[in-house]
Amino acid sequence: MRNGQIRRVNLSLHLTPEQSRADLxxxxxxxxxxxxxxxxDSIDDANMEIRAFHRDVYLAGLQLFLMDPAFCHHVAESLGRDNLTLRGLLAxxxxxxQQDELSVERVELQKIRQELAALKPLMEQQTLALQQLRLSAKSASAAAPEHDNIDVSKVDAPVEKMQKIRQKGIF
Incomplete structure (x- = not known):
């Protein structure tokens, strides 16, 4: 399509005024x-106004529908209320x-609760593993002095011999 080319789209609006106050x-x-x-006075001006009206209404309605189809339907049906104002509709x-935000928050809170419930057994397993590790570390540290301690008398004997030999002056 070339720039500036107008594309015509024919759309039909089916209304049932006997069944719907909004349609009426x-x-x-x-x-x-x-x-x-x-x-x-001018047919060209009238045609241009008709085209602009249809374009604005269709595009605005389409945008509203794309954002929230249920809300679009609500706005369309609110057309049947004579005393409705923009301020009232916004209210x-x-x-x-706010209700939608609360329901989204409730869903997110439920997801968080489910994740916490799934993490609880893992946390209990980790706590148990840490306790077992502490117990094994305590038992190892209690046993370690027996293995790590060397009898000083065994080390002192060779040192004393070396000192005696040095005193004799052999070195």
Whole structure:
């Protein structure tokens, strides 16, 4: 596609005004909007306004749907409420967002608890191994003086002989 080339996409909007208050209100608003656009003096201006309107509505709706399909549906259905304001809709969003954050935190907390539960047996094994290591180190240190201690009298005898020999002056 070349730069600046316009691509036309035909989309259909299926509404059931007899079954949905949101659909009825959407149809009424679209009819009012279309009547106001048709009152324009220039057909080109009207067509440009129609294209801009459709583009903005479709792209905004698509972006909202991509971010959160359930929220997009909530906004679409809220069209049926006559007294709803932007501030009111935003207030509805905030408690829902807080609930979503709490549920995410609960899931993360549950994962942490599961990981801790899995680590507990490993910690107990490590504690037991450390205790066994300490006991074996104590028993080895208790036995070590018997093996490491050399009878001083055995070492002193050859040293005394060397001193006597040196005193005699042989060296």
């Amino acid at each position: 209100r959407a149809m009424q608003q679209l009819q009012l909007w279309h009547q106001s656009v048709n009152q324009s 509805e969003i905030q408690p829902q967002a």
